[in-house]
Amino acid sequence: DGGITQSPKYLFRKEGQNVTLSCEQNLNHDAMYWYRQDPGQGLRLIYYSQIVNDFQKGDIAEGYSVSREKKESFPLTVTSAQKNPTAFYLCASTPHGEPQHFGDGTRLSIL
Amino acid sequence: GQQLNQSPQSMFIQEGEDVSMNCTSSSIFNTWLWYKQDPGEGPVLLIALYKAGELTSNGRLTAQFGITRKDSFLNISASIPSDVGIYFCAGLRRGSRLTFGEGTQLTVNP
Numbered sequence: 746d747g748g749i750t751q752s753p754k755y756l757f758r759k760e761g762q763n764v765t766l767s768c769e770q771n772l773n774h775d776a777m778y779w780y781r782q783d784p785g786q787g788l789r790l791i792y793y794s795q796i797v798n799d800f801q802k803g804d805i806a807e808g809y810s811v812s813r814e815k816k817e818s819f820p821l822t823v824t825s826a827q828k829n830p831t832a833f834y835l836c837a838s839t840p841h842g843e844p845q846h847f848g849d850g851t852r853l854s855i856l
Numbered sequence: 857g858q859q860l861n862q863s864p865q866s867m868f869i870q871e872g873e874d875v876s877m878n879c880t881s882s883s884i885f886n887t888w889l890w891y892k893q894d895p896g897e898g899p900v901l902l903i904a905l906y907k908a909g910e911l912t913s914n915g916r917l918t919a920q921f922g923i924t925r926k927d928s929f930l931n932i933s934a935s936i937p938s939d940v941g942i943y944f945c946a947g948l949r950r951g952s953r954l955t956f957g958e959g960t961q962l963t964v965n966p
Binding site: 751785793835845848 | 862946954
């Protein structure tokens, strides 16, 4: 089946630790996105990538990093510089100009 | 970034009632999208609108692209318990990123 796979479903971070969230898609989509969702709020864009080996900061990029070495993969690292990382993280992809398709999300919590 | 004003923020209705929610913006959009998010899952696309004035249905859902291109609404007819969730509008302009509304939390009482 084609789709967007995010892993893990749940993730716990210790103080001072970097953690990486995985996002893989087999839809052959060019563009991929990372959003953060806090309870009762909408989606805020962290980073996006429109082609391989290129990515841009979104509205809340501080404390996060990404890479886009392969078309299928767009991992997000939540660094220790992100002081309030507890949130629901959503990955999305799209062929250009089309609606975005979302993965099922990763819920990150602090230990 | 630019914002979409989505209302209402939450709705509590009885099963069988109709529901209406809308999004407005100070900016023009070329595409309006409506998504539904179930708890603990990612949003799923319900309806996409590409033309001003367009009215599109998907089962019990009907959405319209406002004639001014600055607003859109979503109606759900004869609500059922599985309609519970968060509904998001999103607007897209050419050469720009998708902008999301804050969401409408829908609760349906059996």
